[in-house]
Amino acid sequence: MKEHYDVAIIGGGIIGMSAAYHLAKAGKRVAVLEANEVGKKTTSAAAGMLGAHAEGEGDEDIFFQVGRASQELYEKLTVDLQHESGIDIRKSAGGIMKVAFTEEEKNALCRMQHLSTFQWLEANRVKERLPQITDDIIGAGLIEDDVHVEPYLVCRALWQAAVRYGAVVQEFTPVIEVKRDKEALTVKTTSGTLTCRDLTVASGVWSGRFFEELGLSHSLYPVKGECVSVWNSGPALKHTIYHEHCYIVQRDSGKLVIGATMKPDDWQTVPTLGGVEAVIQKAAQLMPSIKEMAIDQCWAGLRPATSDKHPYIGRHPEDERILFASGHYRNGILLAPITGEIIRDLIINQHVKEEWLHAFRIGRKEASLV
Amino acid sequence: MKEHYDVAIIGGGIIGMSAAYHLAKAGKRVAVLEANEVGKKTTSAAAGMLGAHAEGEGDEDIFFQVGRASQELYEKLTVDLQHESGIDIRKSAGGIMKVAFTEEEKNALCRMQHLSTFQWLEANRVKERLPQITDDIIGAGLIEDDVHVEPYLVCRALWQAAVRYGAVVQEFTPVIEVKRDKEALTVKTTSGTLTCRDLTVASGVWSGRFFEELGLSHSLYPVKGECVSVWNSGPALKHTIYHEHCYIVQRDSGKLVIGATMKPDDWQTVPTLGGVEAVIQKAAQLMPSIKEMAIDQCWAGLRPATSDKHPYIGRHPEDERILFASGHYRNGILLAPITGEIIRDLIINQHVKEEWLHAFRIGRKEASLV
Amino acid sequence: MKEHYDVAIIGGGIIGMSAAYHLAKAGKRVAVLEANEVGKKTTSAAAGMLGAHAEGEGDEDIFFQVGRASQELYEKLTVDLQHESGIDIRKSAGGIMKVAFTEEEKNALCRMQHLSTFQWLEANRVKERLPQITDDIIGAGLIEDDVHVEPYLVCRALWQAAVRYGAVVQEFTPVIEVKRDKEALTVKTTSGTLTCRDLTVASGVWSGRFFEELGLSHSLYPVKGECVSVWNSGPALKHTIYHEHCYIVQRDSGKLVIGATMKPDDWQTVPTLGGVEAVIQKAAQLMPSIKEMAIDQCWAGLRPATSDKHPYIGRHPEDERILFASGHYRNGILLAPITGEIIRDLIINQHVKEEWLHAFRIGRKEASLV
């Protein structure tokens, strides 16, 4: 391990790798410390929807604005990463079909109707595009901009590109301790010690420990999600089917990814029998023919949630050398590009929108000083 | 491949391997021709219950008598195979707890009450032995003799021991054609040709083709069964839980094997989403806490059924050099020892019970000459 | 299963699926009969190089001409399949770097030097493009047109698109027997019987049986190939590294696929320890740093070889209703498009180059009438 870095990043998931990529590209000497393997935990468990519309509460929301900004960043990022890493992150076309079973659900959806990116379709028109869908729906909102990517490939491409720009990525390197002296930050790991000017904590739900060790309270907790994949034996789905935080996503390998349960405060990264049953039932409700398809895999991931469901992105209130980029809940894949850029801009002293910094600040009620 | 054998056996599952073992031990030169890998299809998919009581309709049944005889053979076989192959086939203690949810089910079970091997237990006494069981039962019949084994290990031990007695086992060797000349039987495979004096077809549900090629009608069809295993995070189950052909079996690896669906005429050896859901629902009905356990694997196997659910064991009605040992339905593991002995005895001209030969004869209505 | 088809195809690998796709697109009613799962055997085992230059003996060869024609077909096919199936078959850029360790190897390679598609690079220039490569080479021939695809995705895309054009694909449906009456061909399978006007045998190395049953000799035999994949922890390979039929191919998942051994007459579809060792040694000779990378998977496939290493593509010499498309040896992925078109053109009576039909005819010395 080299001795001194401009920036050390704890956590090699998609958030940490996005920060590493953007910082290295901006000329910083970056080290990423990953306790296990890059991108193999929460990142790999995600379906990869870029659900700026689908996951938000409406377009008034700060989440919607940031999500849309990040969706736009994916346009350029897809091209850049192909060039820099040789990896195609599989940004799909098609977007999300957010279905309604009741008038109430329809009305909730249609609050987005003034957006040019939202289109209400009656059931028969939904069926034309998605013949596999259940007859029980009354219609759906089509959001073509909420496409999806393959999360592990995004993370891997960021990794490759970051390394190309000089970043050092250490797998199997858990951090033992962070020491803060006036002159430097010292990060002690199982396989050695490094110093750095700035430090970014991006360990998803496992970041809570660092908040505490660095003198901060926080509200991070896991919301476990269980997923199942099947081999699609029928025609490919042209749109992601989405209802009440559940979804069926087409991969171009021919698999469908179905998710996901919501189990707060469950730290187990293995799926239970009951979780798998719940996923199957939901999927069959949306697309009855899926029950005839061959099961492929079951897995689980831990979404890092905060009490207001917004991430922590910003500086330590009392030690500006320390930054956090954690707590992205259901939206880590969507928000990875914008998060990487914010972290970079904070470190290289470029302008970041005040409103965003305020919304995601560490010092908000959930993360005040102890 | 050697040129001439006393006996060629088509099919390297537990039935074919039992025949091979018993014949080789009796001094015959045996070749087993397996299209894929030994024991990796229907044999491996089975839970391994020796359900002479559990699977039968009552003790009047020929199935019960043969099943009991085969259970007894397992006593000696377990010891012999340990000695001959070094493999412990993991014959468990405990037996089956066949539960009743209604008086009607209780009455059906209690038709076995005159048997010394059957014991009716009221719900509270069942709970003492199986605290994990649902509160909804009214009691259960405990059959301690219906223990279980690990099917792949039985098959592998028979394989090792058969080879020790001189048998030749060829994996990845599908049979193309069987020619019957007066002087010899010739078996053509993808990797060469052999001749043999006697031939035994033991390819499970895939035996149907040979019935036809050898001029016989038959009633073989698959009944697909889907299974799921979980990691038991609670105390080990002391007895197999059994209800309506569904079961939860404790493996000493700490896994529970749960099965199985019943899908006639389905040839797919992969589990579907709907099949997995059905298995989970049944398991949770029997043992609610199982829903909290981590899922391990899902798989499927094809039970070879006949129209009367009895196997075909015996000679071709018009060509005594050809024998069949197929169609063991839900009971291939239970009946493997007795089937191997019957095939051996027919070939070496030892006495076999007339009643059994009659019940399992090829020439019964399902398998008359075309 | 529907009763009558224009064309039945035995075998659901990439060759059978290409035939099915082209025929269904041309308006034929097609049934594909696959004994196991579509594309999961030899097709999935392949690395997917389109090695028209790399695999041939030189440009005089008929193989080179047909291979180049098929490479060209991939251009349009990639676009069509994306549109028809939604699947991106991952045609890579970069091509093959065919390395030379000796002057003799250089001279052999440089026989292609007059081709505009071939470029000789001295060692230092190879290193610039492939810093990972061993120092032991003296140079390499770069063939940018010999790109690669992901074989399973090609097969799956052909499948999806064929079904869209009306083809029926039956998995888990082994063929028992083909009967040839004057009025019709009857194909008997484990799960039912169909009739068809034309029949195409495309079962790879397992086609041999049908040659024999249909009265033809043949020279089909397996050449087993064992492969290993690793997670590339360094920069992505910009070109496939190739030497003496061995190769290292970059997948955009971040894996490297390394292959393959050559074991004639070995029917086992599982890799041996010795095979894996040989693959590792060869890979390390080409790219020493690969030894530090984490192993992912090992597998094996059976290349269907003929004595002259050319495929059989054409009609049965005595029954023009029966066609063969088998024996593609190391080049099934490359030749799938052209093979599908030839089969289609024969069946719909369009012109096919005489020279090709002659080279691949069933009636050549290896496949004369018995």
Next chain:
Amino acid sequence: MKEHYDVAIIGGGIIGMSAAYHLAKAGKRVAVLEANEVGKKTTSAAAGMLGAHAEGEGDEDIFFQVGRASQELYEKLTVDLQHESGIDIRKSAGGIMKVAFTEEEKNALCRMQHLSTFQWLEANRVKERLPQITDDIIGAGLIEDDVHVEPYLVCRALWQAAVRYGAVVQEFTPVIEVKRDKEALTVKTTSGTLTCRDLTVASGVWSGRFFEELGLSHSLYPVKGECVSVWNSGPALKHTIYHEHCYIVQRDSGKLVIGATMKPDDWQTVPTLGGVEAVIQKAAQLMPSIKEMAIDQCWAGLRPATSDKHPYIGRHPEDERILFASGHYRNGILLAPITGEIIRDLIINQHVKEEWLHAFRIGRKEASLV
């Protein structure tokens, strides 16, 4: 999580579970905190040899005495665990055949010749018992007492039995911090906080962090070992083959486990291509026919080494409430029973041999106070 325990144990591998089992059986209220899943890391990676003779330097060694004592404990433990957990830990017969290729190796081995448990066999007599062995050996030392067990099953059986005696085992519960106040020890985890009277650190190589946090220096470092398993297609091995810390062990599933490389200071828990190659080469040197066998799996584990290769077993020199049981290097499976007993005896104030406490003390040169 319950609030207060007599003993908290950090680490749910075989060492932590043995301590938990012995303490719970002695009436203590025990909590085990495991960061991931019980027994799935170093424990599962081990082959399970109880190599008191094979791994030691000779019988003068303290290791030999402790190892022999632990071997003896396995006799009773096997029976107890079968009874308490229902799990058979598969203690094999046969022992180890430690082979010699040279006179020098023979002489080194024969230093054990005065032991009744050691028997020198000339090459021809080795061949009688192990026909698979290479012709290159000049003989072997047979140590029938160095049998093997299945490590995961031992750990699982200890777990089940410990729970039966009241222990609480928490998976997916990494420890964040240990606070030492006068009145109590407080252990903070990701999912809550507990207090305890005594604390035992049994996290294998990951224990180093706790030494440091608790004010101690130490010499713990990983020695990574890579393993491969194959399906034994020949007769079962009657004895483990052993040479220079490499071995081939027969499992009764029919698999052979081959290990293992020795890579100091490598923290990666995934096997590399070069590691797998080295294992294959060594195996083939010992048993040439193994190269023809089908590969099953590759994996890696981290042996926790200290500078004198002895474990740390004992109390913190300045805080007697804190104990360590870490650093068992190649011998965690062998030493698990004796380690569990020593920890129990220290905590319940029973006598432990002074000599052992001295040899394994935390305060020896490698672990003096900072």
